[in-house]
Amino acid sequence: MRAITYATYGDESVLTLDPDHDNPKPGPGELLVRVKAVGVNPVDWQVVEGRLEGHIDLRLPAIPGWDVAGVVEAGGGGVEEFMPGDEVFSYARLPVVQQGTYAEFVVVPEKYLALRPQNGSWAQTGGLPLAGLTALQSLAAVGVGASTGARVGVGEIVLIHAAAGGVGSVAVQIAKAKGARVIGTASPRNHEYVSELGAEPVEYGPGLEARLRELAPDGIDAVADYIGGDAIERSVALVKDPTRMVSVVNPKVTEVGGTFVFTQPDAKGLKELARLVDEKELEVHVQQELPLEKAAEAFQLSKQGRTRGKLVLVPDLR
DSSP: OOEEEEESSOOOGOEETTTTOOOOOOOOOOOEEEEEEEEEEEHHHHHHTTTBEEEEEEEEEEEEOOOEEEEEEEEEEEEOOOOOTTTEEOOOOEEEEEEEBBBBBEEGGGGGEEEESSSSHHHHHHHHHHHHHHHHHHHHTSSOOSSSSSSTTOOOOEEEEESSSHHHHHHHHHHHHOOEEEEEEEEEGHHHHHHHHTOOEEOOOOHHHHHHHHTEEEEEEEEEESSSTHHHHHHHTTBBBGGGGEEEGGGGGGGGEEEOOOOOOOOHHHHHHHHHHHTOOOOOOOOEEEEEEGGGHHHHHTEEEEESEEEEEEEOOO
16 A cells, blocks of 8 residues: 655654555454545644654654544454444544554554544545544533533633634534634634634734733633643633633643643544534535645645645545
């Protein structure tokens, strides 16, 4: 099979297209999936650069990528829920990071898989797993979103930093679906897009606090940070309850009483995302589809931090 590999930490220049990589074989409780689309996430190039060393068990050489949407080809022993031909998607981060999804085939534990949404393209499905689960799990941590334990009230104000990005754009839609009033930070060029998602856009940068106080004079009920930097520090004086602050990029959120979330594989969450997509409460915006061999270009685009929605690799796009 064709696969993107790297043998050492580094920037996108260490990525190599292997045209004849060995096909993976499913073991007990695993499924072989023919890859139709792979979401590109900032964590993909962060792993390749070695930024998560000490936080994950990585073995080189490796194939990057954790998102996947595709078709089941075969199953190992003990597989019960899926069969060949099923269209599935997954956040396929394994305990040992080595066999990733930037390839034509990938082996995924059955417990990590869900049937893909019937609405939307393969590219939209491929861009959903990590961004979608990150949005679900982080919003649930502050009482917004998850189908169980959510305490958001209709009209509660949720501030989402980086509302136009891959995670933020999904989080806006989930929070809206749960009845929240959403304010989203974004650059001016993305304000129209953020408005279309259902949020009230506000420009990040100098004067942010004043602009937020004007929009929410009585304070903000919950904050979700998907950008990092000083977003948490600038939001803490505006939120009514600091325990309802969450970040997926800044562990220091815990110092003010908030929650730091590192997204976990979750088939139940994937099913919830599929439901939201099929009920037309959630749509993944794909900024660009690229062929597998342009993974390095996808990394470069992701690093610019200007992506609106998702970048997606499509192995069949040649």
